[in-house]
Amino acid sequence: MKLTDNLYFYPEKGMLDCNTYVIKDDLNVIIDPGSLQFLSQLIKDLFKDGIDPKDINIITNTHLHPDHCWANEGFKNISRAKIIIHPLHKKFYDMTITEASKFLGFEGLEFEADSYLDNNKLSTAHMDFELVPSPGHSPESICFYCRSEKILIPGDVIFAQNTGRVDLPGGNAEELKQSIEELSQLEIEYLLPGHMDIVTGAEDVKSNFEFVKKHVFAWL
Ligand SMILES: [Zn+2]
Ligand SMILES: [Zn+2]
Numbered sequence: 001m002k003l004t005d006n007l008y009f010y011p012e013k014g015m016l017d018c019n020t021y022v023i024k025d026d027l028n029v030i031i032d033p034g035s036l037q038f039l040s041q042l043i044k045d046l047f048k049d050g051i052d053p054k055d056i057n058i059i060t061n062t063h064l065h066p067d068h069c070w071a072n073e074g075f076k077n078i079s080r081a082k083i084i085i086h087p088l089h090k091k092f093y094d095m096t097i098t099e100a101s102k103f104l105g106f107e108g109l110e111f112e113a114d115s116y117l118d119n120n121k122l123s124t125a126h127m128d129f130e131l132v133p134s135p136g137h138s139p140e141s142i143c144f145y146c147r148s149e150k151i152l153i154p155g156d157v158i159f160a161q162n163t164g165r166v167d168l169p170g171g172n173a174e175e176l177k178q179s180i181e182e183l184s185q186l187e188i189e190y191l192l193p194g195h196m197d198i199v200t201g202a203e204d205v206k207s208n209f210e211f212v213k214k215h216v217f218a219w220l
Pocket of ligand 1: 063065138164
């Protein structure tokens with residue numbers, strides 16, 4: 001589904017999948033290809049929008065929980081795209097890939113990064129994303145923020161009326177609150193989380209941050 005001129009949204013398709021986002025521009029980027037179980041369905045959805053997976057250049061992730069990166073390697077094999085992730089993902093690879101995956105019942109999940117994103121930036125011809133480190137749900141969580149279009153892709157840091165869990169290895173409630181506090185200062189029209197619904201419109205996004213701070217923070 002097309003969200004903006006250069007951004008597409010593919011809602012999660014079931015358990016242990018996640019919302020996937022695709023930037024279609026001079027460079028085509030898939031953010032969080034999700035679960036390997038649903039990869040063939042995702043590919044069908046991409047074709048419906050006129051996106052040939054072979055034209056994807058970069059596979060990247062908001063963080064390395066298996067519901068977000070399980071299909072990294074599978075997508076790479078059918079597309080010849082490069083897996084280019086954040087340097088924090090390298091630093092915490094063992095904690096999230098190995099330990100969190102085990103915690104969630106995944107054994108032997110792994111992938112190899114081809115390279116790493118430089119300078120906290122990901123740019124295509126029409127979109128510049130700042131990469132905002134946002135620990136708490138997991139230590140390597142990063143958010144993709146496009147200032148000119150007011151788009152935030154926060155992974156599992158914040159959802160519609162909820163936050164990500166903090167009970168997985170490396171999770172930290174105080175850090176998550178701090179990350180959300182900082183994100184709430186940004187101008188956002190499109191809040192595009194890793195699970196469940198997206199939130200659109202500056203007022204609704206603002207109310208969502210307020211709701212989370214008021215009703216969810218106390219439970220963390
Ligand atoms: Zn997660
Ligand atoms: Zn997730």
